[in-house]
Amino acid sequence: MIVGATNDIVILNDEFQLIRRDAKFEIEQSLRSALALPNTANTDNIVATLVDIEQKWQLRWQEETRFRKLMENDFIAFNISDDQVKPPVPPPGGWPSERIDTQDWIRAALHACGGEPYPNEPAWYLPIDDQDSCAVWTPKYEASLQIDSHVWCGRWARVGECDNNPNYMRNFCRIACELFDDMAQPVLAVDILLDLAKRRDSFIACVSSALESHATKLRGAISAENNARTAFAEKLRNVTCSHISPLSFNASTGPHQNITQPAYFYDQESQRKIRGQHLFRASPAMPGANISLFTQFATRDECQYLIDTANRTNGGFVPATVNQEDDSAALSMSRRASASVVKPDPDDMYDPAAKLWRRAIHLANFMTGYDLDTHGQEPFSVIYYNGSKELPDEYRPHCDGACDGSPHLHGGRVATLLLYCQTATRGGITTFTNARTVAAPQPNDAVFFSYFDMTSGLMDTGQTTHSGCPVLEGDKFVATLWLRKGVSKTDSWTQYDPTGARHDPRGNNPNLS
16 A cells, blocks of 8 residues: 555554554664664764765666656657646655755754664673672673683673573683672563663664664655656656557657667577576666566467467457455456466476467566576466457556555566567557656567565565557467466465455466456
Protein backbone atom coordinates (compact mmCIF):
# COMPACT_ATOMS: atom_id res chain seq x y z
CA MET A 1 0.00 0.00 0.00
CA ILE A 2 1.25 3.49 -0.89
CA VAL A 3 0.25 6.40 1.36
CA GLY A 4 0.97 10.08 1.89
CA ALA A 5 2.48 12.87 -0.15
CA THR A 6 5.83 11.07 -0.19
CA ASN A 7 4.38 7.82 -1.60
CA ASP A 8 5.54 5.79 1.40
CA ILE A 9 5.26 2.01 1.27
CA VAL A 10 3.24 0.48 4.11
CA ILE A 11 3.78 -3.23 4.68
CA LEU A 12 2.48 -5.84 7.11
CA ASN A 13 5.42 -7.54 8.82
CA ASP A 14 5.67 -11.10 10.15
CA GLU A 15 4.20 -9.97 13.48
CA PHE A 16 1.17 -8.43 11.72
CA GLN A 17 2.34 -4.89 12.43
CA LEU A 18 1.92 -2.11 9.88
CA ILE A 19 5.32 -0.64 9.03
CA ARG A 20 5.52 2.65 7.16
CA ARG A 21 8.74 2.75 5.13
CA ASP A 22 9.11 6.52 5.18
CA ALA A 23 12.29 8.62 5.28
CA LYS A 24 12.71 8.20 9.04
CA PHE A 25 12.31 4.42 8.75
CA GLU A 26 15.04 4.20 6.09
CA ILE A 27 17.42 6.26 8.21
CA GLU A 28 16.74 4.06 11.23
CA GLN A 29 17.30 0.85 9.25
CA SER A 30 20.57 2.12 7.80
CA LEU A 31 21.80 3.18 11.24
CA ARG A 32 20.97 -0.24 12.68
CA SER A 33 22.88 -1.93 9.87
CA ALA A 34 25.89 0.34 10.40
CA LEU A 35 25.92 -0.21 14.16
CA ALA A 36 25.60 -3.98 13.76
CA LEU A 37 28.90 -4.27 11.89
CA PRO A 38 31.87 -5.11 14.13
CA ASN A 39 34.48 -2.39 14.66
CA THR A 40 32.63 0.12 12.45
CA ALA A 41 30.32 1.87 14.92
CA ASN A 42 32.22 5.14 14.80
CA THR A 43 31.30 8.60 13.63
CA ASP A 44 33.07 8.44 10.26
CA ASN A 45 31.37 5.20 9.21
CA ILE A 46 27.97 6.37 10.42
CA VAL A 47 28.37 9.63 8.50
CA ALA A 48 29.37 7.70 5.36
CA THR A 49 26.29 5.47 5.68
CA LEU A 50 23.93 8.42 6.03
CA VAL A 51 25.63 10.38 3.24
CA ASP A 52 25.02 7.41 0.92
CA ILE A 53 21.29 7.50 1.70
CA GLU A 54 21.04 11.26 1.14
CA GLN A 55 22.97 11.05 -2.14
CA LYS A 56 20.73 8.20 -3.30
CA TRP A 57 17.66 10.38 -2.73
CA GLN A 58 19.33 13.38 -4.41
CA LEU A 59 20.18 11.28 -7.49
CA ARG A 60 16.67 9.86 -7.64
CA TRP A 61 15.16 13.36 -7.45
CA GLN A 62 17.43 14.56 -10.27
CA GLU A 63 16.63 11.51 -12.41
CA GLU A 64 12.88 11.82 -11.87
CA THR A 65 13.11 15.49 -12.88
CA ARG A 66 15.15 14.64 -15.98
CA PHE A 67 12.69 11.95 -17.10
CA ARG A 68 9.70 14.22 -16.57
CA LYS A 69 11.24 16.92 -18.75
CA LEU A 70 12.19 14.41 -21.45
CA MET A 71 8.64 13.03 -21.50
CA GLU A 72 7.29 16.57 -21.79
CA ASN A 73 9.56 17.04 -24.81
CA ASP A 74 8.14 13.85 -26.33
CA PHE A 75 4.80 15.63 -26.72
CA ILE A 76 6.55 18.36 -28.68
CA ALA A 77 8.30 15.78 -30.89
CA PHE A 78 4.90 14.25 -31.70
CA ASN A 79 3.51 17.74 -32.48
CA ILE A 80 0.95 17.27 -29.73
CA SER A 81 -0.27 20.11 -27.54
CA ASP A 82 1.26 19.94 -24.09
CA ASP A 83 -1.62 21.75 -22.37
CA GLN A 84 -2.31 18.63 -20.30
CA VAL A 85 1.23 18.58 -18.96
CA LYS A 86 1.17 20.21 -15.55
CA PRO A 87 4.25 21.15 -13.50
CA PRO A 88 4.88 19.14 -10.34
CA VAL A 89 3.10 20.24 -7.19
CA PRO A 90 5.64 21.26 -4.51
CA PRO A 91 5.86 18.68 -1.71
CA PRO A 92 4.67 19.50 1.82
CA GLY A 93 7.20 21.88 3.37
CA GLY A 94 8.49 23.02 -0.01
CA TRP A 95 11.35 21.84 -2.20
CA PRO A 96 14.51 20.70 -0.40
CA SER A 97 17.59 22.89 -0.43
CA GLU A 98 20.27 21.85 -2.92
CA ARG A 99 22.88 23.93 -1.09
CA ILE A 100 22.97 21.92 2.12
CA ASP A 101 26.37 20.51 3.14
CA THR A 102 25.40 16.91 3.73
CA GLN A 103 28.36 15.88 5.88
CA ASP A 104 28.16 18.96 8.13
CA TRP A 105 24.41 18.50 8.47
CA ILE A 106 24.81 14.85 9.50
CA ARG A 107 27.75 15.49 11.85
CA ALA A 108 25.77 18.23 13.57
CA ALA A 109 22.93 15.77 14.15
CA LEU A 110 25.31 13.15 15.55
CA HIS A 111 26.90 15.71 17.85
CA ALA A 112 23.50 16.84 19.11
CA CYS A 113 22.67 13.20 19.90
CA GLY A 114 25.80 12.61 21.97
CA GLY A 115 28.39 11.74 19.35
CA GLU A 116 29.33 8.11 18.89
CA PRO A 117 26.82 5.60 20.29
CA TYR A 118 29.51 3.34 21.79
CA PRO A 119 32.50 5.15 23.35
CA ASN A 120 35.69 3.12 23.71
CA GLU A 121 35.31 1.17 26.95
CA PRO A 122 36.93 -1.86 28.60
CA ALA A 123 35.75 -5.15 27.15
CA TRP A 124 33.49 -5.82 30.12
CA TYR A 125 31.81 -2.37 29.93
CA LEU A 126 31.75 -1.28 33.58
CA PRO A 127 29.44 1.57 34.58
CA ILE A 128 31.29 4.18 36.65
CA ASP A 129 28.89 5.74 39.12
CA ASP A 130 31.22 8.08 41.00
CA GLN A 131 34.80 9.32 41.22
CA ASP A 132 35.64 7.12 44.22
CA SER A 133 34.72 3.96 42.34
CA CYS A 134 36.69 5.17 39.34
CA ALA A 135 39.77 5.78 41.51
CA VAL A 136 39.57 2.29 43.00
CA TRP A 137 38.76 0.32 39.83
CA THR A 138 40.90 1.99 37.19
CA PRO A 139 44.24 0.54 38.43
CA LYS A 140 42.63 -2.88 38.58
CA TYR A 141 41.41 -2.55 34.96
CA GLU A 142 44.97 -1.96 33.90
CA ALA A 143 46.34 -4.73 36.11
CA SER A 144 43.79 -7.21 34.77
CA LEU A 145 44.73 -6.46 31.18
CA GLN A 146 48.44 -6.82 31.99
CA ILE A 147 48.42 -9.76 34.42
CA ASP A 148 45.33 -11.89 33.77
CA SER A 149 45.63 -14.59 31.12
CA HIS A 150 42.85 -13.43 28.81
CA VAL A 151 41.56 -10.03 27.70
CA TRP A 152 38.01 -11.23 28.37
CA CYS A 153 38.68 -12.01 32.05
CA GLY A 154 36.86 -8.86 33.10
CA ARG A 155 33.83 -9.70 30.97
CA TRP A 156 33.64 -13.24 32.36
CA ALA A 157 34.08 -12.01 35.92
CA ARG A 158 31.31 -9.46 35.50
CA VAL A 159 28.74 -12.11 34.55
CA GLY A 160 29.52 -14.35 37.52
CA GLU A 161 32.10 -16.80 36.14
CA CYS A 162 34.38 -16.34 39.19
CA ASP A 163 31.80 -18.27 41.22
CA ASN A 164 30.55 -20.52 38.43
CA ASN A 165 34.01 -21.61 37.26
CA PRO A 166 36.35 -20.80 40.17
CA ASN A 167 39.14 -23.28 39.29
CA TYR A 168 39.94 -21.44 36.08
CA MET A 169 38.90 -17.92 36.99
CA ARG A 170 40.65 -17.65 40.38
CA ASN A 171 43.91 -18.85 38.82
CA PHE A 172 43.94 -17.21 35.40
CA CYS A 173 41.65 -14.20 35.94
CA ARG A 174 42.60 -13.37 39.56
CA ILE A 175 42.72 -9.59 39.23
CA ALA A 176 39.36 -9.42 37.46
CA CYS A 177 37.77 -11.61 40.15
CA GLU A 178 39.17 -9.38 42.91
CA LEU A 179 37.73 -6.38 41.11
CA PHE A 180 34.25 -7.85 40.97
CA ASP A 181 34.43 -9.23 44.52
CA ASP A 182 34.44 -5.56 45.55
CA MET A 183 31.11 -4.97 43.82
CA ALA A 184 28.03 -5.16 46.02
CA GLN A 185 26.05 -7.05 43.38
CA PRO A 186 27.24 -8.76 40.18
CA VAL A 187 25.79 -7.49 36.91
CA LEU A 188 24.15 -10.10 34.71
CA ALA A 189 24.95 -10.40 30.98
CA VAL A 190 21.34 -9.62 30.12
CA ASP A 191 21.64 -6.30 31.95
CA ILE A 192 24.64 -5.39 29.81
CA LEU A 193 22.79 -6.24 26.61
CA LEU A 194 19.65 -4.40 27.66
CA ASP A 195 21.64 -1.31 28.56
CA LEU A 196 23.49 -1.37 25.24
CA ALA A 197 20.22 -1.88 23.35
CA LYS A 198 18.59 1.05 25.13
CA ARG A 199 21.53 3.33 24.39
CA ARG A 200 21.56 2.21 20.74
CA ASP A 201 17.81 2.72 20.30
CA SER A 202 17.95 6.14 21.97
CA PHE A 203 20.83 7.20 19.71
CA ILE A 204 19.06 5.95 16.55
CA ALA A 205 15.79 7.68 17.50
CA CYS A 206 17.60 10.95 18.19
CA VAL A 207 19.59 10.97 14.93
CA SER A 208 16.68 9.91 12.72
CA SER A 209 14.45 12.61 14.24
CA ALA A 210 17.13 15.24 13.67
CA LEU A 211 17.51 14.28 10.00
CA GLU A 212 13.85 13.57 9.28
CA SER A 213 12.78 17.03 8.07
CA HIS A 214 15.30 17.36 5.21
CA ALA A 215 15.01 13.66 4.32
CA THR A 216 11.22 13.91 4.08
CA LYS A 217 11.56 16.91 1.76
CA LEU A 218 13.82 14.88 -0.53
CA ARG A 219 11.41 11.97 -0.56
CA GLY A 220 8.57 14.39 -1.19
CA ALA A 221 10.43 15.95 -4.14
CA ILE A 222 10.93 12.50 -5.68
CA SER A 223 7.23 11.72 -5.32
CA ALA A 224 6.17 15.11 -6.69
CA GLU A 225 8.20 14.60 -9.88
CA ASN A 226 7.01 11.01 -10.23
CA ASN A 227 3.37 11.97 -9.73
CA ALA A 228 3.66 14.78 -12.28
CA ARG A 229 4.85 12.52 -15.09
CA THR A 230 2.50 9.72 -14.08
CA ALA A 231 -0.37 12.17 -14.62
CA PHE A 232 0.36 12.41 -18.36
CA ALA A 233 2.06 9.03 -18.98
CA GLU A 234 -1.20 7.43 -20.13
CA LYS A 235 -1.78 10.14 -22.74
CA LEU A 236 1.81 9.85 -23.95
CA ARG A 237 1.41 6.09 -24.26
CA ASN A 238 -1.72 6.50 -26.38
CA VAL A 239 0.01 9.03 -28.63
CA THR A 240 2.99 6.69 -29.00
CA CYS A 241 0.70 3.80 -29.97
CA SER A 242 -0.99 5.87 -32.66
CA HIS A 243 2.24 7.22 -34.19
CA ILE A 244 4.54 4.19 -34.26
CA SER A 245 4.01 0.90 -36.08
CA PRO A 246 6.22 -2.22 -36.20
CA LEU A 247 7.08 -1.61 -39.85
CA SER A 248 8.18 2.03 -39.46
CA PHE A 249 9.84 1.90 -36.05
CA ASN A 250 13.52 2.78 -35.70
CA ALA A 251 14.91 2.34 -32.19
CA SER A 252 17.57 5.02 -32.61
CA THR A 253 15.31 7.88 -33.74
CA GLY A 254 12.16 9.59 -32.62
CA PRO A 255 10.94 10.66 -29.19
CA HIS A 256 11.60 7.31 -27.53
CA GLN A 257 15.34 7.09 -28.11
CA ASN A 258 16.28 3.62 -26.95
CA ILE A 259 19.74 2.70 -25.76
CA THR A 260 21.09 0.37 -28.41
CA GLN A 261 24.02 -1.23 -26.63
CA PRO A 262 24.70 -4.73 -27.96
CA ALA A 263 23.89 -7.78 -25.86
CA TYR A 264 24.72 -11.42 -26.52
CA PHE A 265 23.51 -14.68 -25.06
CA TYR A 266 24.83 -18.13 -25.93
CA ASP A 267 22.31 -20.95 -25.55
CA GLN A 268 24.32 -24.10 -24.96
CA GLU A 269 21.39 -26.44 -25.54
CA SER A 270 20.70 -25.20 -29.08
CA GLN A 271 24.34 -24.11 -29.55
CA ARG A 272 23.20 -20.73 -30.86
CA LYS A 273 24.57 -17.26 -30.18
CA ILE A 274 21.54 -15.01 -29.81
CA ARG A 275 22.13 -11.34 -30.54
CA GLY A 276 20.34 -8.58 -28.74
CA GLN A 277 20.43 -4.99 -27.61
CA HIS A 278 19.84 -3.24 -24.32
CA LEU A 279 16.93 -0.83 -24.57
CA PHE A 280 17.01 0.46 -20.99
CA ARG A 281 19.59 -0.04 -18.25
CA ALA A 282 19.24 0.39 -14.52
CA SER A 283 21.15 3.25 -12.89
CA PRO A 284 22.16 4.03 -9.29
CA ALA A 285 19.24 6.45 -9.14
CA MET A 286 16.74 3.97 -10.63
CA PRO A 287 17.97 0.45 -9.87
CA GLY A 288 16.21 -2.77 -10.74
CA ALA A 289 14.76 -2.09 -14.19
CA ASN A 290 16.47 -3.50 -17.29
CA ILE A 291 14.90 -4.00 -20.73
CA SER A 292 16.53 -5.87 -23.63
CA LEU A 293 15.49 -7.12 -27.07
CA PHE A 294 16.85 -10.41 -28.48
CA THR A 295 16.47 -11.17 -32.17
CA GLN A 296 15.40 -14.64 -33.28
CA PHE A 297 15.24 -15.93 -29.73
CA ALA A 298 13.08 -18.79 -31.00
CA THR A 299 12.87 -20.53 -34.34
CA ARG A 300 9.76 -20.30 -36.48
CA ASP A 301 9.01 -23.98 -35.79
CA GLU A 302 9.33 -23.50 -32.02
CA CYS A 303 6.92 -20.57 -32.10
CA GLN A 304 4.43 -22.45 -34.24
CA TYR A 305 4.63 -25.39 -31.83
CA LEU A 306 3.69 -23.09 -28.93
CA ILE A 307 0.70 -21.67 -30.82
CA ASP A 308 -0.53 -25.11 -31.92
CA THR A 309 -0.13 -26.57 -28.42
CA ALA A 310 -1.94 -23.62 -26.85
CA ASN A 311 -4.77 -24.07 -29.34
CA ARG A 312 -5.21 -27.70 -28.23
CA THR A 313 -4.96 -27.07 -24.46
CA ASN A 314 -8.08 -26.71 -22.31
CA GLY A 315 -10.33 -25.74 -25.20
CA GLY A 316 -7.83 -23.42 -26.85
CA PHE A 317 -7.82 -19.64 -26.64
CA VAL A 318 -10.39 -18.08 -24.30
CA PRO A 319 -10.89 -14.44 -23.26
CA ALA A 320 -7.98 -13.40 -21.04
CA THR A 321 -8.66 -12.49 -17.42
CA VAL A 322 -7.10 -10.47 -14.63
CA ASN A 323 -6.71 -11.22 -10.94
CA GLN A 324 -9.25 -9.85 -8.44
CA GLU A 325 -8.75 -9.29 -4.72
CA ASP A 326 -10.36 -12.64 -3.85
CA ASP A 327 -8.09 -14.46 -6.35
CA SER A 328 -10.94 -15.04 -8.77
CA ALA A 329 -10.52 -14.40 -12.49
CA ALA A 330 -12.44 -11.61 -14.20
CA LEU A 331 -12.73 -10.14 -17.67
CA SER A 332 -11.34 -6.64 -17.94
CA MET A 333 -11.38 -3.82 -20.46
CA SER A 334 -7.72 -3.23 -19.60
CA ARG A 335 -6.79 -6.58 -21.14
CA ARG A 336 -8.64 -7.35 -24.35
CA ALA A 337 -7.20 -10.55 -25.83
CA SER A 338 -7.56 -14.33 -25.74
CA ALA A 339 -5.16 -16.64 -23.94
CA SER A 340 -4.21 -20.24 -23.36
CA VAL A 341 -1.39 -21.96 -21.51
CA VAL A 342 1.45 -24.31 -22.38
CA LYS A 343 2.99 -26.06 -19.40
CA PRO A 344 6.07 -28.04 -20.42
CA ASP A 345 8.01 -30.49 -18.30
CA PRO A 346 11.27 -28.65 -17.49
CA ASP A 347 13.18 -31.95 -17.58
CA ASP A 348 11.90 -33.06 -21.00
CA MET A 349 14.95 -32.86 -23.28
CA TYR A 350 12.97 -33.22 -26.52
CA ASP A 351 9.84 -31.08 -26.11
CA PRO A 352 10.30 -27.77 -28.03
CA ALA A 353 8.32 -25.87 -25.38
CA ALA A 354 10.58 -27.25 -22.62
CA LYS A 355 13.65 -26.17 -24.58
CA LEU A 356 12.26 -22.64 -24.86
CA TRP A 357 11.40 -22.68 -21.15
CA ARG A 358 14.97 -23.59 -20.17
CA ARG A 359 16.40 -21.09 -22.66
CA ALA A 360 14.32 -18.30 -21.14
CA ILE A 361 15.37 -19.09 -17.57
CA HIS A 362 19.03 -19.44 -18.55
CA LEU A 363 18.78 -16.05 -20.27
CA ALA A 364 17.24 -14.54 -17.13
CA ASN A 365 20.01 -15.90 -14.91
CA PHE A 366 22.67 -14.79 -17.39
CA MET A 367 21.29 -11.25 -17.55
CA THR A 368 20.49 -10.77 -13.86
CA GLY A 369 22.30 -13.25 -11.63
CA TYR A 370 18.97 -14.05 -9.96
CA ASP A 371 19.73 -17.80 -9.84
CA LEU A 372 16.14 -18.75 -10.71
CA ASP A 373 15.06 -22.38 -10.49
CA THR A 374 13.75 -24.00 -13.67
CA HIS A 375 11.14 -25.81 -11.58
CA GLY A 376 8.09 -24.29 -9.92
CA GLN A 377 7.75 -21.48 -12.48
CA GLU A 378 4.54 -20.39 -14.20
CA PRO A 379 3.56 -21.94 -17.54
CA PHE A 380 3.76 -20.08 -20.83
CA SER A 381 0.76 -17.81 -21.26
CA VAL A 382 0.17 -17.67 -25.02
CA ILE A 383 -1.87 -14.57 -25.85
CA TYR A 384 -3.73 -13.92 -29.09
CA TYR A 385 -4.59 -10.34 -30.13
CA ASN A 386 -7.20 -10.16 -32.89
CA GLY A 387 -6.69 -7.26 -35.30
CA SER A 388 -10.09 -7.44 -37.01
CA LYS A 389 -12.32 -6.33 -34.12
CA GLU A 390 -14.23 -3.07 -34.03
CA LEU A 391 -12.77 -2.50 -30.55
CA PRO A 392 -9.12 -3.53 -31.04
CA ASP A 393 -7.43 -5.99 -28.72
CA GLU A 394 -4.81 -4.40 -26.48
CA TYR A 395 -3.23 -4.58 -23.03
CA ARG A 396 -3.32 -1.35 -21.06
CA PRO A 397 -0.30 -0.16 -19.00
CA HIS A 398 0.46 -2.47 -16.11
CA CYS A 399 3.24 -4.06 -14.07
CA ASP A 400 3.80 -7.81 -14.02
CA GLY A 401 4.91 -7.83 -10.37
CA ALA A 402 5.35 -5.22 -7.68
CA CYS A 403 6.74 -1.97 -9.15
CA ASP A 404 6.47 0.45 -6.25
CA GLY A 405 9.95 0.15 -4.75
CA SER A 406 8.76 -2.27 -2.07
CA PRO A 407 10.86 -5.20 -0.80
CA HIS A 408 10.69 -8.34 -2.92
CA LEU A 409 8.59 -11.06 -1.36
CA HIS A 410 9.46 -14.74 -1.61
CA GLY A 411 7.78 -16.29 -4.62
CA GLY A 412 7.06 -12.97 -6.33
CA ARG A 413 7.77 -12.21 -9.98
CA VAL A 414 11.10 -10.60 -10.82
CA ALA A 415 11.37 -10.81 -14.63
CA THR A 416 9.33 -11.37 -17.79
CA LEU A 417 10.05 -12.80 -21.24
CA LEU A 418 7.76 -11.74 -24.10
CA LEU A 419 8.26 -13.98 -27.15
CA TYR A 420 6.65 -12.49 -30.27
CA CYS A 421 5.61 -15.44 -32.41
CA GLN A 422 3.55 -13.32 -34.80
CA THR A 423 3.41 -9.53 -35.06
CA ALA A 424 0.67 -7.24 -36.30
CA THR A 425 1.03 -5.33 -39.55
CA ARG A 426 -0.29 -2.16 -37.88
CA GLY A 427 -0.28 -1.40 -34.18
CA GLY A 428 0.61 -3.87 -31.45
CA ILE A 429 3.99 -2.48 -30.38
CA THR A 430 5.07 -2.70 -26.73
CA THR A 431 5.59 0.53 -24.80
CA PHE A 432 7.53 1.19 -21.60
CA THR A 433 6.45 4.81 -21.24
CA ASN A 434 8.06 5.48 -17.85
CA ALA A 435 11.39 4.30 -19.28
CA ARG A 436 10.83 6.20 -22.56
CA THR A 437 11.33 2.91 -24.38
CA VAL A 438 9.46 1.26 -27.23
CA ALA A 439 9.88 -2.31 -28.49
CA ALA A 440 8.69 -3.30 -31.95
CA PRO A 441 10.05 -6.83 -32.37
CA GLN A 442 9.85 -8.95 -35.49
CA PRO A 443 8.45 -12.52 -35.43
CA ASN A 444 10.47 -14.89 -33.19
CA ASP A 445 12.14 -11.99 -31.33
CA ALA A 446 11.87 -11.68 -27.56
CA VAL A 447 11.83 -8.79 -25.12
CA PHE A 448 13.29 -9.61 -21.71
CA PHE A 449 12.90 -7.24 -18.78
CA SER A 450 13.70 -7.53 -15.08
CA TYR A 451 12.39 -5.46 -12.19
CA PHE A 452 14.20 -6.57 -9.03
CA ASP A 453 17.40 -5.03 -7.63
CA MET A 454 19.55 -7.72 -6.00
CA THR A 455 21.67 -5.23 -4.04
CA SER A 456 18.86 -3.46 -2.19
CA GLY A 457 16.31 -6.28 -2.30
CA LEU A 458 13.74 -3.82 -3.68
CA MET A 459 11.50 -3.89 -6.73
CA ASP A 460 11.73 -1.20 -9.41
CA THR A 461 9.77 2.04 -9.18
CA GLY A 462 7.61 1.79 -12.28
CA GLN A 463 10.14 1.85 -15.12
CA THR A 464 8.93 -1.56 -16.36
CA THR A 465 5.29 -0.49 -16.50
CA HIS A 466 4.40 -1.61 -20.03
CA SER A 467 1.53 -2.00 -22.45
CA GLY A 468 0.58 -3.74 -25.67
CA CYS A 469 -0.74 -1.13 -28.09
CA PRO A 470 -4.06 -1.77 -29.90
CA VAL A 471 -3.70 -4.25 -32.77
CA LEU A 472 -5.21 -2.43 -35.75
CA GLU A 473 -4.35 -4.80 -38.62
CA GLY A 474 -3.22 -8.41 -38.63
CA ASP A 475 -3.00 -10.81 -35.71
CA LYS A 476 -0.47 -10.93 -32.90
CA PHE A 477 0.63 -13.96 -30.87
CA VAL A 478 2.85 -13.47 -27.81
CA ALA A 479 4.11 -16.21 -25.49
CA THR A 480 4.66 -14.70 -22.06
CA LEU A 481 6.75 -16.29 -19.33
CA TRP A 482 6.63 -14.65 -15.90
CA LEU A 483 9.64 -15.64 -13.81
CA ARG A 484 9.66 -15.83 -10.02
CA LYS A 485 12.42 -15.86 -7.43
CA GLY A 486 12.14 -18.33 -4.58
CA VAL A 487 9.91 -20.94 -6.19
CA SER A 488 11.04 -24.53 -6.70
CA LYS A 489 9.70 -28.02 -7.38
CA THR A 490 8.43 -28.24 -3.78
CA ASP A 491 7.39 -24.58 -3.48
CA SER A 492 5.45 -23.85 -6.66
CA TRP A 493 4.24 -20.53 -8.05
CA THR A 494 0.65 -21.63 -7.36
CA GLN A 495 1.19 -20.74 -3.69
CA TYR A 496 1.61 -17.03 -4.42
CA ASP A 497 0.03 -14.11 -6.20
CA PRO A 498 2.17 -12.16 -8.74
CA THR A 499 3.87 -10.07 -6.03
CA GLY A 500 4.39 -13.02 -3.69
CA ALA A 501 2.26 -11.26 -1.07
CA ARG A 502 -0.68 -13.64 -0.84
CA HIS A 503 -0.54 -17.35 -0.10
CA ASP A 504 -3.25 -19.11 -2.09
CA PRO A 505 -3.55 -22.86 -1.43
CA ARG A 506 -6.10 -23.15 -4.25
CA GLY A 507 -3.56 -22.03 -6.88
CA ASN A 508 -3.81 -19.13 -9.31
CA ASN A 509 -5.54 -19.04 -12.62
CA PRO A 510 -2.69 -19.52 -15.14
CA ASN A 511 -4.03 -16.70 -17.31
CA LEU A 512 -3.65 -14.11 -14.56
CA SER A 513 -1.07 -11.37 -14.92
